[in-house]
Every structure is written in C-alpha cells, then in structure tokens.
Amino acid sequence: MEDNNSREQLNELSGQLMDLFVSDLFTKNKVDIEKVKARITDDQRENLRQTVEQLKAQVEDFLESRTVLKVEESEGKTEGQAATNPLREAILQRKQMKRNNKNNTNR
Numbered sequence: 775m776e777d778n779n780s781r782e783q784l785n786e787l788s789g790q791l792m793d794l795f796v797s798d799l800f801t802k803n804k805v806d807i808e809k810v811k812a813r814i815t816d817d818q819r820e821n822l823r824q825t826v827e828q829l830k831a832q833v834e835d836f837l838e839s840r841t842v843l844k845v846e847e848s849e850g851k852t853e854g855q856a857a858t859n860p861l862r863e864a865i866l867q868r869k870q871m872k873r874n875n876k877n878n879t880n881r
Contacts, residue, residue, distance in 0.1 A: 781837055788833075 800807060 781834075784837070785833075 799805075800810075
C-alpha cells in the first residue's frame with residue numbers, strides 16, 4: 775500500500791516537473807501551444823503515446839527493482855549483523871592492536 779502511494783506521488787511529481795519544463799521551454803522559444811497541437815499529425819500523436827507508455831513501463835520496472843534491492847539489503851543486514859563491513863573490521867583491528875601495544879608497553 776505504501777509502495778503504491780509513493781509511486782503515485784512520484785508519478786504526480788514527475789508529471790508536474792515535466793509540465794513545468796515543457797511550458798518553460800515553450801515560453802522561452804515563444805511557441806504557441808495551440809498552434810503546435812493543431813499541427814501535430816495522428817502518427818506523431820501515436821508515437822508520443824507509445825513513448826510515454828514505454829517510459830512509464832521503464833519507471834515501474836526501475837521502482838520495482840529498487841524495492842527488491844531494498845528488501846534484499848534489509849534482509850542481508852538482519853541476517854549478517856556479525857558480518858561487518860571489511861573497512862570497519864580493519865579499523866577495529868587496528869584499534870585493538872593499538873590497545874594491545876599500549877597495554878604491553880605499560881607493563
């Protein structure tokens with residue numbers, strides 16, 4: 775449910791940004807939107823629709839893959855809490871070695 779809600783929000787936001795971008799582009803180039811709509815052919819309209827549908831499908835696939843990755847990452851973190859980051863492990867080993875060296879020199 776939350777995932778669908780976030781997708782709807784993303785789709786709405788991306789639509790708003792696209793509208794803003796296109797209207798700004800038309801304004802900068804002094805293009806009359808009504809004239810452009812009148813000149814577009816049926817083939818061009820169909821191509822635009824197909825392109826939009828393909829982009830929507832790609833966005834959905836991307837969002838699904840991101841969701842799967844997040845789930846896998848969270849499962850991996852809970853399963854492998856003991857298995858830490860190698861860099862973190864190396865830093866912890868160095869700290870431990872320094873402590874051991876200090877303890878050995880203090881004796």
